[in-house]
Amino acid sequence: MLWKIRTELADRPGALAELAARCGADDINILSLEVFTAESGAIDELVISTGVGWTAEDLTALVAEAGCSNTTVRPCQADVLSDAPTRYLRAVLRLIDDPVSVDEELETLQGFEEYTPAEWARADVLVEIAGRLAERYQGSVTEGPRPGSGVPELRRATVEDASAVVDMHERCSYESRTRRYHVPMPKLTARTARHLSAPAGGVSIVATVGDAVIGMATAAPWEELSGTAMEVAVLVEDGWQRQGLGSQLLRRVIQESRYLGADRVVCMVQPENDGMLRTVEGLRMRTRVVQDSGHLMVTVALSDQSLSHAVDRPSVPYRQTRAIPALRSQSARSTGQPSREHTFAGDGAVPALSDRAGAADPDGAHRGGRP
Template sequence: MADDSAAKKTGTATGASARPWHRATLAARNGWQAWRTRQPYGERPSRSTASDGESCSQDATALWRVRTTVREEPGSLARVCSALAAGRVDILTLQTHPLGDRTVDEFLLRTPAALEPHELARLLSEAGGSETWTERADTHDLVDTPTRVLGLATRAALDTAELPLALRTLLGRCTIRSVPGDTPAEGTLEGTLLRLPDPAGGEIVVERHHVPFTPTEFARAQALVELDARLGRRTPREQQALTLPEGRDVTIRRADEGDLEAALAMHARCSKETLGRRYHGPVKDADRYLRHLLSPRFGRTLAVESPAGELVALGHLLWDGDETEAALLVEDAWQRRGIGSALLRRLVAMASEARCESVYAVTHSSNTGMVAAMRGLGLPLDYQVEEGTLVVTAALTPAAMAPR
């Protein structure tokens, strides 16, 4: 769930990149991240631009999320709305965040496709707006705020692993970390930084560098965390059957810390080569990292059980800032039967449902099985290789593959 820079600052294992042996992969992965960070934030091209083979007509529109700060005085909002109307901009939703002598107005806007973000900011500036921020929106943002918040609360109530995702969806693009700490029960708000007590222990740190948090957003985040604390740990227990080529059925289900003993037993049955391909470092460190992997605070885990009830495979989806890692471990005796591919498809579907932009896998360049599984997703892939470590990143599309 943490980004690399945050993990280094805290010295705490909060995501896949925090484990000591994973640092060798950063050089390869940074090539992909460097390209992403060069894209101006809030000015990324729409998924339906002319590059997709479609010409922009005069009737083409774009969706934008916009914030601007105005003085708290009669007529300030009217001037902003009039300026937007003059620019042929349609206001779809509006929220106001009072800050004493100022107010942050948050809009969901439909604009002419040709209207550039700097032109939109100029319209608002001329109407008295300041500290304007823009970001591309999509159809998910068309849901009104009360409905969206209730939906997030429902998902969080059903699954402990949903809290980080619910907070990120609620607060927009931000980095969320679970770290050791002793935050007051009411939490703290410090500009672009929120600290909230983590019901699982420690604290949840939320950072959003592009725009400060408002008291209203802080109160909403507090409410979600309080809901999580009151409900306690919970993991969906749905099970799915997977029929292997030889005709036997295995079971795929969600896993959590309660599966630690069974996961350790699976480790003991795996060869050093299999564990080395999965954990990219000393095998002795793998057992110590399992509890972290199984924690719903850092992602979601799928387990595969044999007909005898033994755990024979694990698939992890780990939150890592704006990106998400998928990792697989299949016991030697159960490899090359389609289990890894089935797990990966389900993990990618879960990432797509969580509105993640991409999923990456870190492996050895010689691990042809993992590479084949990533290719089998049918998604655009990016490859980065550094000193034998391969990072394969799949860009998620709106129709990311569903389980088969």
């Protein structure tokens, strides 16, 4: 059976030879080896062949005996034995025919949730190639409804909204997409749109005019932080921004998150995204802002105790979309930089909302972080 192992070798001469000897003692054949450089040191990725009966837990214990740490093991197929340049070139060939499949290509190529700087650079180039191809092949974009053509209605999204979500994404500007996903995200695949419309364990709210989706807010569990935190993000079509729709969507998705048992919601926001920061401030709820590398981690309390979970722990890397790997340096929070806490007026309750967007809100900016 073939396995791919990613591990950090002990920082001493002969560490790789020790790992090879340990594998050889158990009749494990090392078929390929790739070395990455990361902030923590060298990271080795091996493809090995084992006999029947080996498990991921067994292999993790084996490499630990050789002095390795931070090990991830997963089964793999024979195609991983091709050298990295060949695999990436084949991915480019497939993108020429289907540029919107970039997220699936990256998932296949990378394989691990944690990305090294080299993998981040490769993924960044692939996303740029896909974006340029998509722009070249892009046909006419269906024109959406304009402000004044109808009153937006807010409701929970379902997978049936995926096609309309893709259409809205096509109508959004480069700036809006970048602030929503933290990267340009040139195309949204139907698969990703279905995931965003009905996130596992979370909820999405769409704003619609007729059959068209013009805005969307998504909340998904942030398992790395805790089981009671939801990560939220908002995107509103450019023509409908500054109409109060972003505020309506954010309030509604926070309300739904509370119904699902969340005690706080978290937004990852670019520091220059004043619109989203004003929208969060307009909630008039107790909020904590922590500098997290190049982003702001904004935590909104849904209970009296919820901010205490975030105060005494370092900020954590946030999960980006599958199409975009996360490369985060050590955060300012983890190095001791104090957070900025804002306590707004009001009791922190999320008021009941109607299903119609209603009057314009001067704080109604649009764009947020991610899931």
